[in-house]
Amino acid sequence: MKLTTRIMLISLSAITFATLSASASAETEWQKQHPRRAEVNHRLANQDKRIHQERKEGEIGKQKARELHQQDRAIRQQERADARQNHGHITKQEQKTLNQEENTVSKEIGK
CATH class of the missing domain: 1.20.5 (Single alpha-helices involved in coiled-coils or other helix-helix interfaces)
Structure with a gap:
């Protein structure tokens, strides 16, 4: 696997994780409020x-x-x-x- 492909996959994984974390915490806040x-x-x-x-x-x-x-x-x-x-x-x-x-x-x- 090329280095650029690895970097793109790592970046995509990080973005996906950040998005999922933000949406999960948003729902928790809704439930509290x-x-x-x-x-x-x-x-x-x-x-x-x-x-x-x-x-x-x-x-x-x-x-x-x-x-x-x-x-x-x-x-x-x-x-x-x-x-x-x-x-x-x-x-x-x-x-x-x-x-x-x-x-x-x-x-x-x-x-």
């Missing part, structure tokens, strides 16, 4: 724990746990998409919609 997002994400984390506990206790099967996790991931993706559109915020209506979706999943845990 925006109570609606924090509330939605806290509920998702709580549901994740409940799903794991129900699975561990044998209350729900592996497939059901997988489906519930998949639904929670979809809610989290929607929350992030909403926040990206609103400069890191989610509106009250978006929060309400996400909470309604979380309620639906919550009712399925332990059935």
Whole structure:
């Protein structure tokens, strides 16, 4: 491999790492600064724990746990998409919609 190619690859790697680090810290800041997002994400984390506990206790099967996790991931993706559109915020209506979706999943845990 030529020296110039190596230098270009190293530079590209450094730029990629810096970009990923900046975007990860930006999302962390959003979560700290925006109570609606924090509330939605806290509920998702709580549901994740409940799903794991129900699975561990044998209350729900592996497939059901997988489906519930998949639904929670979809809610989290929607929350992030909403926040990206609103400069890191989610509106009250978006929060309400996400909470309604979380309620639906919550009712399925332990059935």
